[in-house]
Amino acid sequence: MTASESTRDMLGRDRLIPVARARSLLLSKLQDRKPETEKLSLAEALDRITAADINAPEDLPPCDRSTMDGFAVAAADTFGATQSMPAYVSITGDVLMGIIPAGAVTRGTCYRIPTGGVVPQGSDAVVMFEHTVPVDEKMIEIVKPAGSGSNIIRKGEDIARGSLALPSGWRLRPSDLGLLAGLGITEVDVFRQLSVGIISTGDEIIDHAQPLVPGKIRNINAVTARALISRCGAKVHDYGIVKDTEASFFKAVEQAVAENDMVLFSGGSSVGVRDLGEQAIERLGPPGILVHGVSLKPGKPVIIGLAGSTPVFGLPGHPVSAMVCFDLFVKPAIHSLSGITHKTDTFEPVISARLMRNINSAAGRLDLVRVQLVRENGERCAYPVLGRSGAISTMTRANGYFLIDENSQGLLSGSTVEVYPYS
Amino acid sequence: MTASESTRDMLGRDRLIPVARARSLLLSKLQDRKPETEKLSLAEALDRITAADINAPEDLPPCDRSTMDGFAVAAADTFGATQSMPAYVSITGDVLMGIIPAGAVTRGTCYRIPTGGVVPQGSDAVVMFEHTVPVDEKMIEIVKPAGSGSNIIRKGEDIARGSLALPSGWRLRPSDLGLLAGLGITEVDVFRQLSVGIISTGDEIIDHAQPLVPGKIRNINAVTARALISRCGAKVHDYGIVKDTEASFFKAVEQAVAENDMVLFSGGSSVGVRDLGEQAIERLGPPGILVHGVSLKPGKPVIIGLAGSTPVFGLPGHPVSAMVCFDLFVKPAIHSLSGITHKTDTFEPVISARLMRNINSAAGRLDLVRVQLVRENGERCAYPVLGRSGAISTMTRANGYFLIDENSQGLLSGSTVEVYPYS
Numbered sequence: 102m103t104a105s106e107s108t109r110d111m112l113g114r115d116r117l118i119p120v121a122r123a124r125s126l127l128l129s130k131l132q133d134r135k136p137e138t139e140k141l142s143l144a145e146a147l148d149r150i151t152a153a154d155i156n157a158p159e160d161l162p163p164c165d166r167s168t169m170d171g172f173a174v175a176a177a178d179t180f181g182a183t184q185s186m187p188a189y190v191s192i193t194g195d196v197l198m199g200i201i202p203a204g205a206v207t208r209g210t211c212y213r214i215p216t217g218g219v220v221p222q223g224s225d226a227v228v229m230f231e232h233t234v235p236v237d238e239k240m241i242e243i244v245k246p247a248g249s250g251s252n253i254i255r256k257g258e259d260i261a262r263g264s265l266a267l268p269s270g271w272r273l274r275p276s277d278l279g280l281l282a283g284l285g286i287t288e289v290d291v292f293r294q295l296s297v298g299i300i301s302t303g304d305e306i307i308d309h310a311q312p313l314v315p316g317k318i319r320n321i322n323a324v325t326a327r328a329l330i331s332r333c334g335a336k337v338h339d340y341g342i343v344k345d346t347e348a349s350f351f352k353a354v355e356q357a358v359a360e361n362d363m364v365l366f367s368g369g370s371s372v373g374v375r376d377l378g379e380q381a382i383e384r385l386g387p388p389g390i391l392v393h394g395v396s397l398k399p400g401k402p403v404i405i406g407l408a409g410s411t412p413v414f415g416l417p418g419h420p421v422s423a424m425v426c427f428d429l430f431v432k433p434a435i436h437s438l439s440g441i442t443h444k445t446d447t448f449e450p451v452i453s454a455r456l457m458r459n460i461n462s463a464a465g466r467l468d469l470v471r472v473q474l475v476r477e478n479g480e481r482c483a484y485p486v487l488g489r490s491g492a493i494s495t496m497t498r499a500n501g502y503f504l505i506d507e508n509s510q511g512l513l514s515g516s517t518v519e520v521y522p523y524s
Numbered sequence: 525m526t527a528s529e530s531t532r533d534m535l536g537r538d539r540l541i542p543v544a545r546a547r548s549l550l551l552s553k554l555q556d557r558k559p560e561t562e563k564l565s566l567a568e569a570l571d572r573i574t575a576a577d578i579n580a581p582e583d584l585p586p587c588d589r590s591t592m593d594g595f596a597v598a599a600a601d602t603f604g605a606t607q608s609m610p611a612y613v614s615i616t617g618d619v620l621m622g623i624i625p626a627g628a629v630t631r632g633t634c635y636r637i638p639t640g641g642v643v644p645q646g647s648d649a650v651v652m653f654e655h656t657v658p659v660d661e662k663m664i665e666i667v668k669p670a671g672s673g674s675n676i677i678r679k680g681e682d683i684a685r686g687s688l689a690l691p692s693g694w695r696l697r698p699s700d701l702g703l704l705a706g707l708g709i710t711e712v713d714v715f716r717q718l719s720v721g722i723i724s725t726g727d728e729i730i731d732h733a734q735p736l737v738p739g740k741i742r743n744i745n746a747v748t749a750r751a752l753i754s755r756c757g758a759k760v761h762d763y764g765i766v767k768d769t770e771a772s773f774f775k776a777v778e779q780a781v782a783e784n785d786m787v788l789f790s791g792g793s794s795v796g797v798r799d800l801g802e803q804a805i806e807r808l809g810p811p812g813i814l815v816h817g818v819s820l821k822p823g824k825p826v827i828i829g830l831a832g833s834t835p836v837f838g839l840p841g842h843p844v845s846a847m848v849c850f851d852l853f854v855k856p857a858i859h860s861l862s863g864i865t866h867k868t869d870t871f872e873p874v875i876s877a878r879l880m881r882n883i884n885s886a887a888g889r890l891d892l893v894r895v896q897l898v899r900e901n902g903e904r905c906a907y908p909v910l911g912r913s914g915a916i917s918t919m920t921r922a923n924g925y926f927l928i929d930e931n932s933q934g935l936l937s938g939s940t941v942e943v944y945p946y947s
Contacts, residue, residue, distance in 0.1 A: 286732075491677055
C-alpha cells in the first residue's frame with residue numbers, strides 16, 4: 102500500500118470512497134503549512150488573513166470619554182437624588198469636543214459634556230440630560246443618582262495598550278479593520294493570497310470566446326473555476342486549454358505545480374483523459390494520488406492528489422460536477438492552506454426549508470440535490486431543480502443545495518432539509 | 525405633515541419609530557430607480573447585476589453528446605437484452621473527441637463513444653461499458669436495454685438557442701458566468717456599481733493614520749464603512765473628515781450628494797452635530813428627513829433622509845451603532861438601488877443556535893445582540909458578547925447577531941435563536 106488508500110477492488114475497478122473520508126485524507130496532509138506574508142494598508146486588507154498577533158500599540162479609547170450628552174459630575178454628589186429631593190450642582194465649565202477640558206470638576210460642581218467628550222479631572226460619572234432639570238444658566242437639579250463610572254467609557258476599556266487586539270490567523274472583517282484603525286495601526290502583516298493554477302484539457306474544448314467549430318464545446322469550467330477561486334480569496338493563473346497528449350499535458354501540470362500553491366485541471370471525464378490525469382500526478386512523485394473517485398452524485402470521478410506538497414485536483418469535465426467537487430474539496434483545501442486558524446469561519450450558514458417533493462437516493466452514496474428556495478405563505482420551500490447533472494442551466498436555476506447522506510435512500514416531500522445557499 | 529413621518533411628540537422630543545417601519549419608509553421611496561449600465565467581460569462580471577435579459581445566441585450543447593463512456597447504438601437493438609439473452613452488436617466505428625463522427629450507426633452496429641463525444645448519425649442511445657461484454661475486437665454483447673435518448677444530452681437541451689438564459693436584474697454568480705461562457709457570450713451589460721460617498725465629522729475625530737493628539741479619537745467609522753460598502757458591491761468616495769460647522773459640513777454633504785448615489789455621514793451622535801446633520805439633509809430640498817431615531821439598541825440615533833432621489837444616512841458616531849445601522853438600513857438600500865430584481869438573494873442565511881445565558885430587552889425596542897457562536901459537544905451555542913455597545917472590540921469578538929423583537933422583554937438561556945453570521 103502507498104500513502105493513498107487502495108481504491109481498486111480485486112477486478113481492478115474503482116472502489117469509491119466516501120466524501121468525508123476523501124476530504125479528511127486530503128486535509129490531513131495539508132496541515133502545518135503557512136503561506137508567505139506581505140504588508141498591506143487597511144484599505145487593501147479586507148478578508149485577508151493576519152500573519153502575526155497584533156497587540157494594541159495604544160489605549161482605546163485614549164482617554165475617559167462620555168457616552169451620553171449630559172453633565173460630568175462627582176458621582177458622590179448624586180447619591181440619594183430623587184425627583185422630590187434633587188441634588189443641586191453648579192455648572193462651572195463646558196467640555197468641547199476633541200479638547201482636554203481645562204480645570205477640574207469639584208464637589209458640588211459639574212461641566213456640560215457632549216457624547217464623546219473627554220471627561221474632566223475630578224469627575225467620575227456623567228448624568229444624562231434626561232435625569233436633570235435646569236434651575237438657571239448656572240445650576241441644575243439632578244433627579245437620579247449616578248454610580249461612579251456611569252456613562253463613561255474608560256481609557257483602554259475597549260482595548261488596553263499592549264493587549265492582544267487580533268490573533269494571528271484571523272480573517273479581517275470590516276469590524277476588525279475598524280479596531281485596527283482605532284488603534285492607529287495603518288499596515289498589517291497578512292499571508293499572501295494563494296495562487297491556483299487552472300488547466301483545461303480535452304480535444305473537444307475550445308475557448309469560450311472562439312467561434313464554434315462543429316463537434317467542439319466551449320470551455321465552461323475555466324470561467325466558473327476562476328470565479329469560484331476568487332470567491333475563496335485566492336488568485337488564478339489560467340494555463341488555458343492544453344492538448345490531452347502526454348507531452349502537452351504532463352508539461353502543463355508540471356509547470357502549474359511549480360508555479361502555484363494548488364492546481365486544478367478539468368475535462369478528464371472520459372476514461373482516457375482521466376488516466377492521463379492520474380499519471381500526471383503520479384509522475385511528479387509521492388504522495389501522488391490520494392483519491393480516485395468518491396461515492397458522490399454528481400461529482401463521482403474527481404481525482405485528488407498531492408505533487409510534493411501541492412494539491413492537484415482533477416475535476417470532472419461536466420461543469421456541474423466540477424462545481425460540486427469545488428465546493429466539497431477545493432474550497433476546504435484553499436481554506437486550510439490560507440493560514441486561517443481561528444474559528445470565526447467554522448460555521449457554514451444554512452437555511453432550513455421544507456422539501457417540496459420526494460427525492461430518491463442510492464444508499465452508500467452522498468447525493469447533492471440542488472434546489473430553488475422560494476418563500477410561500479411565509480414558509481421557506483425547497484424545490485429540487487430537475488434536469489441532467491451535466492446541464493449548467495440547472496445550476497443557474499438553483500440558489501442552494503442540500504445533502505442526502507450515505508445511509509439514506511431518499512427523503513419524503515415535507516421533510517425539513519438544511520440548504521447551503523449558493524452565493 | 526410632510527412626506528416624512530412625524531417623529532416628535534407634543535414636547536418636541538423624538539418619538540422613535542420601529543426599525544421595520546423606518547426601513548419600509550426608506551425602501552418604498554427607492555423603487556423604480558435603475559443605475560446606468562456598462563459592458564464587462566465575463567472575468568470582470570462576477571457579482572455584477574445584469575442590465576438586460578440575455579437570450580441564448582446558440583444551442584447548448586451545440587450537438588447531441590454522450591454523457592457516458594460506452595457504445596452509441598440504435599436503442600431498438602437493445603430492447604429485451606438481458607444477461608442470459610444479450611443483444612449482439614458489431615463495432616463499426618470510433619467517435620473521437622471534438623470531431624463530428626463520419627458515417628452512421630445502422631441497425632445491428634455501434635460506435636465506441638467517450639463521455640462528451642458527439643453522438644453519430646443513426647444512434648439514439650448510448651449503452652454504458654458496464655452494460656456490455658466484449659465478444660471480440662469487433663463485437664459486443666449488450667446485457668441491458670437502453671431507451672431512446674439514454675445517456676445522451678441533446679443539442680439545446682441545456683439551453684435552446686433564442687431562449688432566455690438569464691433575466692435582467694440578476695446577480696452573476698460563478699455558475700451564471702459559466703452558462704454565458706457555454707453560450708459563447710464574452711461580454712455582458714451590467715448596471716454600473718453604485719457610488720457611496722462617506723463623510724466623517726466631529727471636532728474630536730482625526731484620521732486613523734495621524735499621530736494621536738490628546739482629546740482626539742481616531743476615525744474608525746470611515747474604515748469600517750469602506751469595507752462594508754465594498755462588501756455590498758458598491759464603490760466608495762471618501763470625503764475625509766469635515767469640520768462640524770455649518771459652512772464646512774453643508775458644503776461637503778451637498779457635494780457628496782451631487783457626486784454619488786448615496787451618502788453616509790457619521791460622527792453626529794452629540795445633539796449639536798445631529799441637528800447639523802438633519803439640517804444638511806433638509807436644506808437640499810424634499811423629501812428631506814424620513815426618519816430621525818429608531819427604537820433600536822444599539823443604533824437609536826440614526827438619521828435617514830432623501831436629498832432629491834439620493835438617500836443620505838446619518839450614522840451614529842459609536843462605531844458599533846454605526847455598523848448595526850449599516851446592516852439594517854444602508855445594506856438593504858444599496859441592494860434596492862443596485863438593480864437586483866430577482867429572487868436569488870432574498871434569503872439571509874441564518875444559523876440556529878442555543879442561547880447560553882438570559883438576555884433582558886426593553887419592550888417596544890428591537891435589540892440586536894452580538895454573539896460568539898461556538899460548537900460544544902456537536903451543538904451550536906450562542907454566547908452573547910458582553911461589553912459596551914461603543915466598544916468596537918465587542919464586534920471583533922462576535923461572529924454573528926440575533927434580534928429580540930419589540931414585543932419581547934428578553935430571552936431565557938436555552939432558547940433557540942436565529943443567528944445572522946457576520947461575514
